[in-house]
Amino acid sequence: xxxxxxxxxxxxxxxxxxxxxxxxxxxxxxxxxxxxxxxxxxxxxxxxxxxxxxxxxxxxxxxxxxxxxxxxxxxxxxxxxxxxxxxxxxxxxxxxxxxxxxxxxxxxxxxxxxxxxxxxxxxxxxxxxxxxxxxxxxxxxxxxxxxxxxxxxxxxxxxxxxxxxxxxxxxxxxxxxxxxxxxxxxxxxxxxxxxxxxxxxxxxxxxxxxxxxxxxxxxxxxxxxxxxxxxxxxxxxxxxxxxxxxx
Amino acid sequence: xxxxxxxxxxxxxxxxxxxxxxxxxxxxxxxxxxxxxxxxxxxxxxxxxxxxxxxxxxxxxxxxxxxxxxxxxxxxxxxxxxxxxxxxxxxxxxxxxxxxxxxxxxxxxxxxxxxxxxxxxxxxxxxxxxxxxxxxxxxxxxxxxxxxxxxxx
Numbered sequence: 001x002x003x004x005x006x007x008x009x010x011x012x013x014x015x016x017x018x019x020x021x022x023x024x025x026x027x028x029x030x031x032x033x034x035x036x037x038x039x040x041x042x043x044x045x046x047x048x049x050x051x052x053x054x055x056x057x058x059x060x061x062x063x064x065x066x067x068x069x070x071x072x073x074x075x076x077x078x079x080x081x082x083x084x085x086x087x088x089x090x091x092x093x094x095x096x097x098x099x100x101x102x103x104x105x106x107x108x109x110x111x112x113x114x115x116x117x118x119x120x121x122x123x124x125x126x127x128x129x130x131x132x133x134x135x136x137x138x139x140x141x142x143x144x145x146x147x148x149x150x151x152x153x154x155x156x157x158x159x160x161x162x163x164x165x166x167x168x169x170x171x172x173x174x175x176x177x178x179x180x181x182x183x184x185x186x187x188x189x190x191x192x193x194x195x196x197x198x199x200x201x202x203x204x205x206x207x208x209x210x211x212x213x214x215x216x217x218x219x220x221x222x223x224x225x226x227x228x229x230x231x232x233x234x235x236x237x238x239x240x241x242x243x244x245x246x247x
Numbered sequence: 248x249x250x251x252x253x254x255x256x257x258x259x260x261x262x263x264x265x266x267x268x269x270x271x272x273x274x275x276x277x278x279x280x281x282x283x284x285x286x287x288x289x290x291x292x293x294x295x296x297x298x299x300x301x302x303x304x305x306x307x308x309x310x311x312x313x314x315x316x317x318x319x320x321x322x323x324x325x326x327x328x329x330x331x332x333x334x335x336x337x338x339x340x341x342x343x344x345x346x347x348x349x350x351x352x353x354x355x356x357x358x359x360x361x362x363x364x365x366x367x368x369x370x371x372x373x374x375x376x377x378x379x380x381x382x383x384x385x386x387x388x389x390x391x392x393x394x395x396x397x398x399x400x
Contacts, residue, residue: 179360
């Protein structure tokens with residue numbers, strides 16, 4: 001069962017990585033070929049796409065059904081200096097040979113030396129300062145972030161209310177109400193007959209609303225001649241209600 | 248084409264009959280809509296009991312024989328979109344100037360009505376949350392909200 005989980009996870013990871021690769025490819029193409037016509041929003045779009053995909057990748061990794069990949073080890077089983085057609089096909093011609101020089105590069109788990117250096121430095125820095133100084137720093141960082149967020153949201157709100165007025169109103173509430181009334185009970189349509197003795201439409205069956213609530217909601221019965229037959233209403237509704245269509 | 252037929256007094260019972268105007272040979276669609284369920288503020292969508300029937304062409308004669316009188320009719324032209332069980336209908340309502348003549352029509356207003364409806368088995372209130380989420384996604388182009396027809400009486 002765990003193997004199955006592992007397989008599924010691997011498949012998900014592969015598909016995510018493939019998506020990421022595709023978007024990277026298109027982004028690079030865009031940068032290389034259309035650099036004179038490129039606008040910042042379009043670049044921003046590409047970045048957003050990449051970040052979204054990285055996000056989903058992370059989510060897949062954090063998913064509860066993912067086995068601990070840390071516990072798994074990848075070992076190259078066969079190393080050969082000959083060209084391998086299978087690998088060529090899978091990596092689109094970039095890795096022709098699964099040999100001793102390629103493997104350490106692709107299967108490495110240690111970060112780059114520069115990154116390692118930086119990490120080590122950060123760790124020593126963090127260990128050096130005392131805990132309450134660290135706490136104060138954390139608090140000030142949080143405060144600054146929240147201040148910034150507030151400023152941004154305020155800006156957005158103010159500009160939105162100013163900008164939307166210029167934009168076309170996409171809906172007209174008066175029209176909406178008129179249209180809904182027309183659909184629901186024919187208000188405003190030319191050949192409407194006055195309600196007469198029936199009074200208002202909805203007041204005819206005061207008890208019906210509560211009781212019918214238990215009945216089945218959808219019955220699609222394709223009948224050819226007699227649509228007003230008894231609809232089998234379940235949940236113990238009085239048959240009096242069901243008899244009304246036939247009245 | 249939609250026409251609402253009213254029942255004989257004193258029970259104003261409304262049945263809605265509908266037929267397709269661009270496709271001939273399709274069955275008529277008869278629908279009964281009950282009172283809106285009182286779910287107060289919890290539910291984001293209007294819930295009504297609904298009975299749907301597909302019928303043949305002699306529906307209007309049949310209803311007249313049964314004692315129903317036609318109450319109102321209109322022509323709706325637009326588009327239907329579907330997402331799973333959610334149906335979004337965007338249509339413009341046209342008034343029929345001469346009863347029975349569907350060629351002489353005029354629009355009721357310049358706007359289209361956007362309606363999101365779902366037909367689901369009874370008791371599934373979670374559907375209204377899905378509808379609400381979908382409606383949120385359509386903002387700010389379209390503002391979909393729960394509208395109670397009774398309020399507009």
